[in-house]
Amino acid sequence: MTTTVSETLDGAGARRLNHCVLNRDLSLALWGNREVRVAYHQVAHHTLSLYLRGGYRTRRLDAEHGFGAPGKLCLMPATSDSVWEVGQYQEFIHLYISDAGLRHFALESFDCDPRRVEIPDLTFFEHPRINAACKALLQTPWVEGGERLQLQQGTYQLMGQLIRSFVQPRSANGPLKGGLSGRQLSRARDYIQANFGGELQLDQLAQAAGLSRYHFARMFKLSTGLTPHQYVNKVRVQRGREMLEAGLPQVEVAALCGFSHQSHFAAHFKRYLGVTPGQYLRSL
Numbered sequence: 001m002t003t004t005v006s007e008t009l010d011g012a013g014a015r016r017l018n019h020c021v022l023n024r025d026l027s028l029a030l031w032g033n034r035e036v037r038v039a040y041h042q043v044a045h046h047t048l049s050l051y052l053r054g055g056y057r058t059r060r061l062d063a064e065h066g067f068g069a070p071g072k073l074c075l076m077p078a079t080s081d082s083v084w085e086v087g088q089y090q091e092f093i094h095l096y097i098s099d100a101g102l103r104h105f106a107l108e109s110f111d112c113d114p115r116r117v118e119i120p121d122l123t124f125f126e127h128p129r130i131n132a133a134c135k136a137l138l139q140t141p142w143v144e145g146g147e148r149l150q151l152q153q154g155t156y157q158l159m160g161q162l163i164r165s166f167v168q169p170r171s172a173n174g175p176l177k178g179g180l181s182g183r184q185l186s187r188a189r190d191y192i193q194a195n196f197g198g199e200l201q202l203d204q205l206a207q208a209a210g211l212s213r214y215h216f217a218r219m220f221k222l223s224t225g226l227t228p229h230q231y232v233n234k235v236r237v238q239r240g241r242e243m244l245e246a247g248l249p250q251v252e253v254a255a256l257c258g259f260s261h262q263s264h265f266a267a268h269f270k271r272y273l274g275v276t277p278g279q280y281l282r283s284l
Contacts, residue, residue: 002044002079005029005094012038017091020142022152023274025101028137034089037061040082046097046119048162049074050134057087065123071131075122075166082121093134095155100225104234105159106167107224114225115179119167127165133158148275149283179222184209188220188228196235197258202228232258237272240265245284250277 009031010016018030034054051058055068061083068090076082078099103114137154141147180188191208192200205228206216220228236257243253254265269277 002042003040004044005040005047005076005096008038008040008043009033012036014038018142020148020151021274022148022155023272025098025104026152026155026274027096028142028151028155029094029096030091030138031094032089032091033086036086038084038086040076040080040084042079042081043076044078044098046078046099046102047074047076048095048097048130048134048158049076050093050131052091052093052135052138054088054090055092058090059085059087060123061085063123068124071126072124073122073127073130073134074124075120075162077119077121080121093138095134095137095158097159102159102167103225104231105156106163109156109160110163112163113182113223115223117163117167119162122166130158130161130165133161149273149280152274180209180211180216180219184211185220185223188216192232192235196232196239197256199258200232233268234272236265237269240269240277241273241280244277244281253277 006016006019006029012033013036014031014033016029017032019028021027051068051070051072053070055070055072058068059066062081067087102119103117106112106117107114133154137151137158140150140154142151179185188205188209191205195204202213202217205220206213209216209220211219217228220226220231224231226234236259240253240257243256244250248256250265251262254262257265259265259268266277269275269280273280275283
């Protein structure tokens, strides 16, 4: 059974100093902890950690990596296990990233096959740019509204830095466990981009990729980390945001993006972007 880092830290008696859910794939937390042993098991998400204060006697027991200190970073991939001995009082910031969110980001931002993305397990490393990007997140209030968008922008920049620096694709010649071919995935994505405002059917997407409905749905998720339905809704929200920025009314945007009601659009917008369309417009 998978767990989250927050659940484990709560169970160990750590103090949650601040917390912010940015969207379904990203969240932030600021923690204080001292003199305890913490064991993470089958964590359900990726975690980036930056020590802000203390940590000098904190060490990882399942591997030799020295001790923590302010400015030290840790990167823990999803499904990983680790055991830590926490020394005197320390404070640290965590960025939690869902595996599906990371893979989709790699696909959309770097045109990288999500099946080939691997995140390394790194303990007590230093990286000035990632350090600065993490600290910049602390300069923005973790509240609803326009600040939430600024936090999202900062976290996506941070994710991009992580991918450029550490997320190495598996060998392009290595075997892949199922999924769509590059050509099939490209056809499906192009079809969605061209028809996102209509009533998309699984039959249509499967036909664009040249596959049966059953095989397409299963292999699409293997390739993108998202179901076809989730991927389509994400595209609709992204295009809807662009239309809002262009000045179109919300009710018109909802219809153009394939949502049956404005409230339906608003609910998906909040789910994927962490703010309502109205909050987003007020931040522009």
